[in-house]
Amino acid sequence: xxxxxxxxxxxxxxxxxxxxxxxxxxxxxxxxxxxxxxxxxxxxxxxxxxxxxxxxxxxxxxxxxxxxxxxxxxxxxxxxxxxxxxxxxxxxxxxxxxxxxxxxxxxxxxxxxxxxxxxxxxxxxxxxxxxxxxxxxxxxxxxxxxxxxxxxxxxxxxxxxxxxxxxxxxxxxxxxxxxxxxxxxxxxxxxxxxxxxxxxxxxxxxxxxxxxxxxxxxxxxxxxxxxxxxxxxxxxxxxxxxxxxxxxxxxxxxxxxxxxxxxxxxxxxxxxxxxxxxxxxxxxxxxxxxxxxxxxxxxxxxxxxxxxxxxxxxxxxxxxxxxxxxxxxxxxxxxxxxxxxxxxxxxxxxxxxxxxxxxxxxxxxxxxxxxxxxxxxxxxxxxxxxxxxxxxxxxxxxxxxxxxxxxxxxxxxxxxxxxxxxxxxxxxxxxxxxxxxxxxxxxxxxxxxxxxxxxxxxxxxxxxxxxxxxxxxxxxxxxxxxxxxxxxxxxxxxxxxxxxxxxxxxxxxxxxxxxxxxxxxxxxxxxxxxxxxxxxxxxxxxxxxxxxxxxxxxxxxxxxxxxxxxxxxx
Numbered sequence: 001x002x003x004x005x006x007x008x009x010x011x012x013x014x015x016x017x018x019x020x021x022x023x024x025x026x027x028x029x030x031x032x033x034x035x036x037x038x039x040x041x042x043x044x045x046x047x048x049x050x051x052x053x054x055x056x057x058x059x060x061x062x063x064x065x066x067x068x069x070x071x072x073x074x075x076x077x078x079x080x081x082x083x084x085x086x087x088x089x090x091x092x093x094x095x096x097x098x099x100x101x102x103x104x105x106x107x108x109x110x111x112x113x114x115x116x117x118x119x120x121x122x123x124x125x126x127x128x129x130x131x132x133x134x135x136x137x138x139x140x141x142x143x144x145x146x147x148x149x150x151x152x153x154x155x156x157x158x159x160x161x162x163x164x165x166x167x168x169x170x171x172x173x174x175x176x177x178x179x180x181x182x183x184x185x186x187x188x189x190x191x192x193x194x195x196x197x198x199x200x201x202x203x204x205x206x207x208x209x210x211x212x213x214x215x216x217x218x219x220x221x222x223x224x225x226x227x228x229x230x231x232x233x234x235x236x237x238x239x240x241x242x243x244x245x246x247x248x249x250x251x252x253x254x255x256x257x258x259x260x261x262x263x264x265x266x267x268x269x270x271x272x273x274x275x276x277x278x279x280x281x282x283x284x285x286x287x288x289x290x291x292x293x294x295x296x297x298x299x300x301x302x303x304x305x306x307x308x309x310x311x312x313x314x315x316x317x318x319x320x321x322x323x324x325x326x327x328x329x330x331x332x333x334x335x336x337x338x339x340x341x342x343x344x345x346x347x348x349x350x351x352x353x354x355x356x357x358x359x360x361x362x363x364x365x366x367x368x369x370x371x372x373x374x375x376x377x378x379x380x381x382x383x384x385x386x387x388x389x390x391x392x393x394x395x396x397x398x399x400x401x402x403x404x405x406x407x408x409x410x411x412x413x414x415x416x417x418x419x420x421x422x423x424x425x426x427x428x429x430x431x432x433x434x435x436x437x438x439x440x441x442x443x444x445x446x447x448x449x450x451x452x453x454x455x456x457x458x459x460x461x462x463x464x465x466x467x468x469x470x471x472x473x474x475x476x477x478x479x480x481x482x483x484x485x486x487x488x489x490x491x492x493x494x495x496x497x498x499x500x501x502x503x504x505x506x507x508x509x510x511x512x513x514x515x516x517x518x519x520x521x522x523x524x525x526x527x528x529x530x531x532x533x534x535x536x537x538x539x540x541x542x543x544x545x546x547x548x549x550x551x552x553x554x555x556x557x558x559x560x561x562x563x564x565x566x567x568x569x570x
């Protein structure tokens with residue numbers, strides 16, 4: 001009897017290179033593989049396998065809020081704790097890479113804050129200038145009202161004065177506009193340059209670490225078998241992604257000019273995810289004293305995670321700058337339009353102002369409305385700017401937390417279940433410290449699926465190979481987990497036979513279109529550029545490329561490349 005080892009290996013390869021819809025499941029039975037021809041046919045009703053995990057619904061996991069060293073730890077399994085009990089103290093390490101990166105980020109945020117405050121000051125100055133103009137105009141209108149019965153020359157002179165004021169105001173507005181936008185554009189350019197340098201150096205480190213390009217493929221020979229060895233499929237997927245990213249990035253200049261304002265933010269987020277995935281792959285490495293030490297693994301993990309976080313910070317700063325630029329342009333354009341409108345009105349009314357008292361009175365009322373509009377505009381503009389400034393200040397305050405000792409408290413009355421760290425350990429942000437079981441315990445089933453499920457979809461659930469019963473999905477999950485690419489749902493089952501930590505096999509019932517083409521997975525094989533089958537034509541066979549989709553435990557969906565009644569050969 002042939003084992004299904006080769007089948008499972010191919011499924012792992014396909015999972016690393018296909019769309020997130022692919023369902024990877026373990027075969028529960030041994031299958032006899034027979035090398036025979038296969039005539040393509042359709043597939044009727046089916047199911048796909050996922051898995052679930054029985055969890056404590058109220059389990060409390062305490063984590064580190066900073067990167068640092070554990071200087072105090074009082075956390076032992078079975079220990080009773082009260083709300084407010086000090087569990088651990090974590091002190092930042094000034095010599096760590098994360099600490100130094102935080103210093104760089106802090107300086108960047110402070111520079112950003114200074115720029116925003118300068119823009120705010122310029123904006124206030126513009127509003128004050130406009131306010132003075134309105135007061136001057138109001139005064140002039142009052143003077144015109146008092147002297148309306150004097151000579152026409154005096155009226156004409158007033159109009160000329162107003163036109164001069166407006167012309168000077170337009171010049172001033174344009175100067176301030178150019179200055180404000182130039183400051184923002186300088187900040188955007190500096191951010192692009194910094195992001196380019198960080199990405200360039202980061203990709204170089206990835207290439208050197210994983211031996212991706214021809215230039216560096218031999219650099220990691222001594223530890224290639226150990227890095228990412230706990231999840232080789234994820235490592236292989238990452239190498240393909242990074243190779244393509246390196247090829248694309250070589251086309252960029254030092255300012256990321258190929259990325260438009262519209263897509264730079266998304267690209268920074270995508271590239272950040274690549275470095276986060278790189279950190280996860282490194283974290284799945286096997287240490288070796290002669291080839292890849294644990295210290296090297298930890299250092300690479302922190303380095304790639306820091307690059308990922310730095311790119312997310314750059315993305316957020318970039319989004320803020322773009323929004324600020326748009327707002328600034330709109331506000332200046334609005335003020336220019338108002339002045340130009342006033343200028344046009346004055347040009348068209350030069351012959352009537354001095355002869356019409358009602359016109360002066362109307363203009364006086366208009367000034368009052370302009371005062372009101374100006375104050376409203378000023379209030380809304382400064383409010384928006386203050387929100388942006390507050391966001392940066394909050395980011396600075398949040399970052400400053402990483403430079404202070406972190407005290408981890410128990411937030412509930414309960415019993416410590418697990419101790420995840422030891423004293424003097426170096427921790428990263430989010431590292432679990434210990435797990436507390438509250439006194440009010442309960443169980444829930446989390447179901448993990450690469451496919452989107454719907455409320456009340458039924459499933460059969462098994463434990464240790466035995467059918468236990470039928471359950472249903474009782475929650476919605478519109479977003480995939482960024483790391484696992486799985487959706488997470490709550491499942492309704494009978495918990496009588498389960499305890500916390502039990503893994504449950506779940507078979508979700510689906511309907512498959514009769515027009516879909518499914519073939520046994522052992523009739524498909526991968527190459528560097530995709531996936532192929534052996535198409536039989538009489539006594540000859542032809543290697544044919546196909547496009548694949550999702551799979552179940554032994555079949556795979558073919559989107560294109562073959563048709564019904566085609567004959568395949570292993």
